[in-house]
Amino acid sequence: MRRTLRIVLPPLLVVGLLGVVWEVYARVGNLGDELLPPLSRVLSAGWDDRASLWASTQPTLREVLLGFAVSMVFAFAISILLDASGLARRSVMPVLIGSQTIPLVVLAPLVVIWFGFGLTPKILLVALVTFFPIVVGLLDGYASSERDAVTLLRTMGASWPTVFRLVRLPSALPGFFTGLRIAITYAVVAAIFAEYAGAETGLGVYIQGADNSFRTDLVLAAVLVTAVLTLALYAATFIVQRLTIPWYTDARKVNQ
Amino acid sequence: MSTSAIDVRGLRKAFGDLQVLDDLSLHVERGEFVSILGPSGCGKSTILSVLNGTEPADSGELLLDGEPLNRMQSPFAWMPQHDVLFPWRTVEQNVALGGEVAGGLSKREALAQARALLPTFGLDEFGATRPYQLSGGMRQRAAFARTVAQGRDILLLDEPFGALDALTRTELQLWLEQIWGRERWTVVLITHDVREAVLLSDRVYVLGPRATGITLELEIPLPRPRSLELLGNADAAALERELLQALHAGRTA
Known part of the structure; x- marks a missing residue:
């Protein structure tokens, strides 16, 4: 309980302080609800519109999670290939890095043109954005395998797939979670971008609609929801990590 | 004439220009505890790497029970210095x-x-x-x-106690002496610890610095089970001295 408080309290204080600054600035400056409504108005407007906001959050969350699932499957597959072959690593890595330089603004409408207004373009965009940090995290993790551990299994007569399964893959899991955390902070934004480019539901559509009717308070309310969603997903990676590789956190605690 | 469990003949190994093992020959009998004692960088670990197949030898013969070693069925269990x-x-x-x-x-x-x-x-x-x-x-x-x-069949131990503190090291050495007395594995132990070699071995090879080869082969005829008290007696002390002298002679040569 004390520990939870110690983790949760400082960021809450910072957020609260920012909220106060926002509130005061908007009220004192009297900027008008269209330009910058005070935080209290954003919160109450969001609360009043909670049903519609929640209905918009669900599809976005679904896109994020599905996009992530696709991204992870591909990331694992590609990373195994790249770990197995130096030639594959040297030839494919530049392409992967290049794929990260395409701006989302350009890509989002293109994906909609190619795949329509359905779920597919959103999943693709989320996967594309989140895939790279996960691959890098995995590759880094494989490389962190202890050399003696690999040699030991080799002397036991283990084949490459066995060495991979028994040493390289488990060694890579901490790196995988690091990559996952970086990726997850991009994921929600990517989904909203994809919705912006063309969709029927989702937070992106909600924001667009609010924007078009000059409801800045609702736009900002949706932005707050986005932030909370990303934070929740980020926190979830720690929980999943704790469940999948409990030895990692425990061993680090002991060694400190 | 009985054949040795391991018979290494004329082993050569270089890493680039650096000749690490030059015409090295040694043998280990079944159920024998043999130590290879040498200063750091003398190539003693390389012998194990060649035996366990992680490093190919440049030349030389590796016989197992008199037959050329079949890599598909390695008889060696290797233990690295760190527990991994x-x-x-x-x-x-x-x-x-x-x-x-x-x-x-x-x-x-x-x-x-x-x-x-x-x-x-x-x-x-x-x-x-x-x-x-x-x-x-x-x-x-x-x-x-x-x-x-x-x-x-054969255990290859690469300085298994090297990373431990002195107290734990002695404790484990005595433990190994005791359990080896029961199990009688065939063991090749790499070490730079003279006392460890005397306590545990039936026979010790002293390896000179880089590629000078074996400078001394010494039987350790002390009775088993061995203890710290035994290491204090005159016979053990003489053996330790002889090994120590061989180690240092190799260094100044």
Whole structure:
């Protein structure tokens, strides 16, 4: 309980302080609800519109999670290939890095043109954005395998797939979670971008609609929801990590 | 004439321009405990790497029971200096790795075998714990059990106690002497610790610095079981002195 408080309290204080600054600035400056409504108005407007906001959050969350699932499957597959072959690593890595330089603004409408207004373009965009940090995290993790551990299994007569399964893959899991955390902070934004480019539901559509009717308070309310969603997903990676590789956190605690 | 368990003849190995082993010959009998004693950088670990197949020899013969060594069925179980226990496996799962990978056992059989081995290594109550919860000495014993669990004829121990503190090291050396007396594995031990070599070995090879080869081969005819008291007696002291002199002679040569 004390520990939870110690983790949760400082960021809450910072957020609260920012909220106060926002509130005061908007009220004192009297900027008008269209330009910058005070935080209290954003919160109450969001609360009043909670049903519609929640209905918009669900599809976005679904896109994020599905996009992530696709991204992870591909990331694992590609990373195994790249770990197995130096030639594959040297030839494919530049392409992967290049794929990260395409701006989302350009890509989002293109994906909609190619795949329509359905779920597919959103999943693709989320996967594309989140895939790279996960691959890098995995590759880094494989490389962190202890050399003696690999040699030991080799002397036991283990084949490459066995060495991979028994040493390289488990060694890579901490790196995988690091990559996952970086990726997850991009994921929600990517989904909203994809919705912006063309969709029927989702937070992106909600924001667009609010924007078009000059409801800045609702736009900002949706932005707050986005932030909370990303934070929740980020926190979830720690929980999943704790469940999948409990030895990692425990061993680090002991060694400190 | 009986054939040796391991017979190494005219072994040569260079890393680039650096000749590490030059015309090295040695043999190990079945059930014998042989130590290779040498200063750091003399290539003693390279001998094990060649034996366990991680490094190919440039030339030379490797005979096992008089026959050329068949790499497909390596008779060697190698134990590295650091325990390399996997943190994601419990102690018994780590030990089971030996039977699972090298012994070709099923997961369940390997685990059963590992559990049966634990008492010998003083780990009966620690099967389900994680390696990071163990002391350095216990970790090394677990690594030892994993080596034995491979079910292979010959143990190659690469300075297994080198990374331990002095107290734990002595404790484990005495422990190994005791358990070796019961199990009588064929062992090749790499060490730079003269006392360790005298305590544990039937025979010791002293390796000179880089590529000078074997400078001394010495029988250790001390009775077993051996103890710290025994190391204090005149015979043991004389053997230690002889080994120490050989080590240092090699350095100034």
